[in-house]
Amino acid sequence: AQSVTQLDSQVPVFEEAPVELRCNYSSSVSVYLFWYVQYPNQGLQLLLKYLSGSTLVKGINGFEAEFNKSQTSFHLRKPSVHISDTAEYFCAVRRANQAGTALIFGKGTTLSVSS
């Protein structure tokens, strides 16, 4: 089975500062990794995903993440955040090459950007 641990439940930062949201996963098989963002009272929006290939993945809104197999991590980064980035961020994992399996989510990290 797969599992995801988001190491920080809340991350407060100032506007234009860099941010890193940490995610570690556990799996005995190959996995796909995802980051989603959820704004208040809304559904999930995909930020980026790692399937294979380059370990540095670039997503929308200036976010990027790096897959590190040896450390089983997939941390999300942004060099300069905006107030509008305030939201809940979820890391998720899914078993690779099995289309019928659901995503397993971490508990989420609340990113609060203030001026």
Place this chain on the structure above:
Amino acid sequence: GAVVSQHPSRVICKSGTSVKIECRSLDFQATTMFWYRQFPKQSLMLMATSNEGSKATYEQGVEKDKFLINHASLTLSTLTVTSAHPEDSSFYICSARDRGGRVSTQYFGPGTRLLVL
């Protein structure tokens, strides 16, 4: 990109009544849909996997007789919360896998907020 809709977006009902939530894939066919439940300030917990034309697969601890799932067509899955109680109040989110798309692609609906009084 692909769009998944949910209806209603918000529903308030009395305890003991049943509520049906629809999940539709608007521009693609979805052989598999997933139903998640999210409590306030918590993560999404998978409730069940719905496959078109077959019975849903429920996660451990989810009562299949209470949360009825029907996936009658390639574009529609429904979740019925039967005899709802206040503890069923939650945010219900569905996702759908594009039958013709990449293996990794799942699209999420906007969610349905259920409040049981």
